Amino acid sequence: MKSPTTSTDTSSPRTVLSPADEAFIKDFATMSAFGATAAGGVDRQAASADDVSQRRWLARLLEAHGLRVEYDKIGNQFGLLERVPGAPFVVVGSHMDSQPTAGRFDGAYGVLAAAHAAFRLGEEWERSGEAPRFNIAVVNWFNEEGSRFVPSMMGSAVFTGKLPLDKALATCDRDGVSVREAMEPTGFLGDGAGPEAAFCAEIHIEQGRSLENAGITIGLVTSSWAANKYEFVVNGDQAHSGATVMEDRRDALLGASLLVVAAREIADRFPGVLHTSVGQLDVYPNSPVVVASRVCLLLDLRSADDSVLEQADELLHQRITEIEETARVTVERHHSHSWGVTSYQPDGVEVARRCARQLGLSHTDVMTVAGHDSINMKDLVPTVMLFVPSSEGVSHNELEFTTDEDMVAGLALLTEVVRSLAAGELAG
DSSP states (O other): OOOOOOOOOOOOOSSSHHHHHHHHHHHHHHHHHTTTTTTTBBOOOSHHHHHHHHHHHHHHHHHHHHHHHHETTTTTTTEEOSTTTOOEEEEEEEOOOOOBBBBBSSTHHHHHHHHHHHHHHHHHHHHHHOOSSEEEEEEEEESSOOOOSSSSSSSHHHHSSSHHHHHHHOOOOOOOHHHHHGGGGGTOSSOOOOOOOOOOOOEEEEEESHHHHTSSEEEEEEEEOEEEEEEEEEOOOEEEETOGGGGGGHHHHHHHHHHHHHHHHHHHTTTTEEEEEEEEEEEEEEEEEEOOSSSEEEEEESSOHHHHHHHHHHHHHHHHHHHHHHHHHHEEEEEEEEEEEOOOOOOHHHHHHHHHHHTTTOEEEEOOOOOOOHHTTOOOOOOOOEEEEOGGOOOOOOTTOOOHHHHHHHHHHHHHHHHHEEETTTTT
């Protein structure tokens, strides 16, 4: 991750919580109970029973504060605060679905912070009679994690037109259940395309340790790392794991294992500037006495340097050819999805910087290595992305943790950023 540049403002975050902050923390604890695991994390994969339950809880919370809840055709959940009928919306939020055993902060913090920012601004505008230039839409994006349905960031990809709706709805999980089949019984598949977006904002835990290491409260995200994601299918021949002589074997799992090793070896050739991983393997027939005939794996490459990513990609495909010969297998190569090193709008970064200074929050410029829905949204409308610290950089892990103080500091900043966007500060 990009090393932080020190801000001139190094004030400490607030330590005394206001009643509004306490209400936020209480709601966060309630939200974290949906799909709670014994080790303190959550498991609420997209369209699972716990994901459905927390979506219904969020709908009740939004409606209790006067927001109208709607769903688009892929199941993105919107809470609409419409002060100016017919005006476009500042879309603000993140996702509440999770990995199988995940932390309770990833994504979910950003949705709840968006909701409470909208509550605060709505109450202020109601008291003052003020009418902003743009409305607010709190969003809970569908299937950001991609743990049940591939690809990740599905809901925002459909919303922005990057992924066809029909393709997304036809996507199946490992049990052969499609998105459409999983979502139709829930009532979360709407009829429309969602609110018209004018701007977007998202706040998220950093999922790294640069902010914590530097003692800084807020990361102002300036750009994303590039990523190439692939689905490879290694094909061999099913055989007896004991009786088949070694030279006759076409072991798909051996080929897949060589691909896993190749991904790490390629990363080691570009220390510190390339991340690679294989996060999922599906082995068939996955029997203890059978040589595997088919293995599906998901592999990704990430870098902040497009030229490094291109070199790594070439090396990977060269290694695939070598692996096919070594293991006597064939490898089907399917591109899943990718994005380049692209910047968030500088004017949006400056709005967030000004708001952070006004609040006395220490801040710095960072890049995001992980994918977020805002990466899709920034290609559609001006978008602001914010980070708060992650303890020891732990993420996608039940031990993931961010302090209450850092969460409410981020909420305060998000509220001010959304206020500025709703006032039309980036509208010219």
